[in-house]
Amino acid sequence: MNRLSSSARSNSTRLLDCCGGTDKLLPRGIALLDTLLAAGGQTVSKDELLAKAWPGVIVEEANLSVQMATLRKALGPAPNGEEWVVTVPRLGYRLPRAIARSSPLRPSIAVLPFQSHPGDGEDEYFADGMVEDIITALSRFRTFAVVARNAAFAYKGRSPDSREVARALGVRYVLEGSVRRRDSRLRVSVQLVDAAEATQLWADQFDGEVAHLFDFQDRITEAVVGLVEPEVRKAEIHRARRKPPDSLDAYDLYLRALPLFRGASPEVNAEAIRLLESAVELDSTFAIALAYAGWAYERKETFGRGLSSEERRRALELAERAVDAGGDDPLVAAISALVFMSVGRDGQRSLVMLRQALAGNPNNSTVLSLCAFCNVMLGDLAFGRECYLHALQIAPGALDNYEILLGIGLSHLVSGEFEQALEWAQRSLAATGNGSAPTGR
Helix, strand or coil, X not given: CCCXXXXXXXXXXXXXXXXXXXXXXXXXXXXXXXXXXXXXXXXXXXXXXXXXXXXXXXXXXHHHHHHHHHHHHHHCECCCXXXXXXXXXXXXXXXXXXXXXXXXXXXXXXXXXXXXXXXXXXXXXXXXXXXXXXXXXXXXXXXXXXXXXHHHHHHCCCCCCHHHHHHHHCCCEEEEXXXXXXXXXXXXXXXXXXXXXXXXXXXXXXXXXXXXXXXXXXXXXXXXXXXXXXXHHHHHHHHHHCCCHXXXXXXXXXXXXXXXXXXXXXXXXXXXXXXXXXXXXXXXXXXXXXXXXXXXXXXXXXXXXXXXXXXXHHHHHHHHHHHHHHCCCHHHHHHHHHHHHHCCCCHHHHHHHHHHHHHXXXXXXXXXXXXXXXXXXXXXXXHHHHXXXXXXXXXXXXXXXXXXXXXXXXXXXXXXXXHHHHHHHHHHXXXXXXXXXXXXX
């Protein structure tokens, strides 16, 4: 047995196709393998596996061990001689990510419990609450996966090497931090690590007063979440650039398109469209790539080059397919809403979708900026400007900040506030470094 793959039978069910060996597995074994495959290489806790294989029944953990042994026997050894199913001590089980992969492989991140002063219950409570908030907020992003709280908190009270955590949990990125108190002040230090490369991507410190603990916690959560997503995206883009062209999959093609996506020249825009069209040709249900492909066509019109009737039809088709494949992703919904407004002239549908997207992930700067642009263009200048300013606040290092700055200027221009519009436009030009900021979102 030298091959393991999965195929979708429905939106929520995956079955094994293991060289014709499905008849070797009983329903509980299929349920366990189904759960491991769905986790996409992440660790699945023993409690979750027990609940999936014995729904509504209380059984001893030994039953899980027996079923896992049967599953391993049915699968046989992997080509490298190792087991398909990896035991993660004290946590659960997982499939190697390359094996579990059945759709574009999202990067994954583990948020470890923050270290605090031993024996200080109040600081520990604050640190744990903050980590839980960060995990919850990051889980709203669909462009990467976040390890569940139970798996991450198995490392509480320990100081593991980030590479050890990455291997055990099947993740690439690790977010870790610490909380220190001095009199009435707290200092929170946070860092994001690319464990596979053993490099620190980002680090920062936050200071606040104990008297304003919950406001401080909210401020840190918003800042961390706003910074993590752009840093992970940049790291993934760099990773894709290093891969040989003949080994690129749909996800890699999507990543390679992202830096080109915001280019103003026709040639750069055409290459972004080519890469995104190639990505969705390889995977017709890759929702975020479908959405970006539709957006790439829309940007041709934004730059004044216009769309042919065929390009207009294609942009709307891609947006509809994106919504069908992943409309519950706030970013997919927000991008598609822009296409429906700008290309399809359906402002009412766009605003409904944007309200839902913003409620689904209020900390995504791209969702905020798209909501801002559409609202400004449809007449709600105050709300649009508020969304732009919020996007700028939570992601000051985002790749599209020059567009956000220009969008704020656009809101002032439409309001007749010409001096403010000029000021923000100049800030946008300065942010590009070459004076070529092309659009307001």
